[in-house]
Amino acid sequence: MIDPYQTLGISEEATLHEIKRAYRKLAKELHPDLNPDDRHAADRFNDVSDAYDILTDPEKRAHHERARNSWGGGRRGFDGPRGTPDEDMFDPSFGTGESLSDLFGDIAGNRRGRGGTSMIIPGEDMAEFLKLPFVEAAVGAIKTLALPTQVEVEISISPGIADGETIVIPGYGFPGMGGAPPGNLNVIVQIEPDKELRRDVFNVRMDLPVTATQAKRGARIKVRTIGGELALQIPKNAKTGQELRLEKMGFRDPVSGRRGDQIVTLTVKPARKRKKA
Numbered sequence: 001m002i003d004p005y006q007t008l009g010i011s012e013e014a015t016l017h018e019i020k021r022a023y024r025k026l027a028k029e030l031h032p033d034l035n036p037d038d039r040h041a042a043d044r045f046n047d048v049s050d051a052y053d054i055l056t057d058p059e060k061r062a063h064h065e066r067a068r069n070s071w072g073g074g075r076r077g078f079d080g081p082r083g084t085p086d087e088d089m090f091d092p093s094f095g096t097g098e099s100l101s102d103l104f105g106d107i108a109g110n111r112r113g114r115g116g117t118s119m120i121i122p123g124e125d126m127a128e129f130l131k132l133p134f135v136e137a138a139v140g141a142i143k144t145l146a147l148p149t150q151v152e153v154e155i156s157i158s159p160g161i162a163d164g165e166t167i168v169i170p171g172y173g174f175p176g177m178g179g180a181p182p183g184n185l186n187v188i189v190q191i192e193p194d195k196e197l198r199r200d201v202f203n204v205r206m207d208l209p210v211t212a213t214q215a216k217r218g219a220r221i222k223v224r225t226i227g228g229e230l231a232l233q234i235p236k237n238a239k240t241g242q243e244l245r246l247e248k249m250g251f252r253d254p255v256s257g258r259r260g261d262q263i264v265t266l267t268v269k270p271a272r273k274r275k276k277a
Helices: 005-006 016-030 039-056 058-070 100-104 134-139 213-218
Strands: 126-133 140-145 150-155 167-168 185-192 198-200 204-212 219-225 228-234 243-246 262-268
Touching: 005 016, 005 039, 039 058, 039 243, 126 134, 126 140, 134 140, 134 185, 134 198, 150 167, 185 228, 204 219, 213 219, 213 262, 219 262, 228 243
Parallel strands: 126 185, 204 262
Antiparallel strands: 140 150, 167 185, 198 204, 219 228, 243 262
16 A cells, blocks of 8 residues: 555645645656656556545545554544544645645546546746846836746836836746646846935935035036936035935836935035145
8 A cells, every 4th residue: 555645755744735736746747648658657647646635535544544553653643533634624725625626627537546647737837037127127128038938028017116026927837738728927026226226115315425515516417317317406505414306206106106206315525635735
């Protein structure tokens, strides 16, 4: 008799979610459709399927635990009378034990016993990271991403996207089996820090060093913004820590549609002392 825990490569304390995940992985690797001339893979596939049947059926799992205890080994035992499901069977995500058809969808041939099958298995989702310069994240961009499936996908970046935000692209995940649809592509955005600009909710902040002369007399200085360079007027007698605003040069609020400002904080550099001749 097979040990279903060893067959699936899981611990005896595995939850139903862990059982399902292990089975799905092994069933895809060993499926007869992918290994048409491999008898060992076919036998392993059948053992894996039998192990899943045992561990996801409360009565079969209870029977197996009683048998293990009668061998003098095994785990703590299966609590409850015959037919009483283990607490894992009440996982709200999966119900009280799933059949193969519940797990994979339609199964042509409806596998039972030792026959082959042609399963319809939806493709799994794929996760990829996309690094974006600060300005492109602020104003939006079109990026091309090469996937492990040898496919390139064009991604539209919305203006003001946040660091860590996920863009979901249906149908660009891993391919399915038996004609099933592919999974989704989840693109996780990573915004690269800018040397001068930083985000503050919907505003953009930057520090601007000015000379003592510029601070005293006033000056007009070009500064970077997310929309390109703009001239900023430094008032006379400006002080360190003084904040100047470039209106509507920040991020757009997706709810109100209003744009934030760019806030420039001045740092007055001390005047250099002239050396005596």
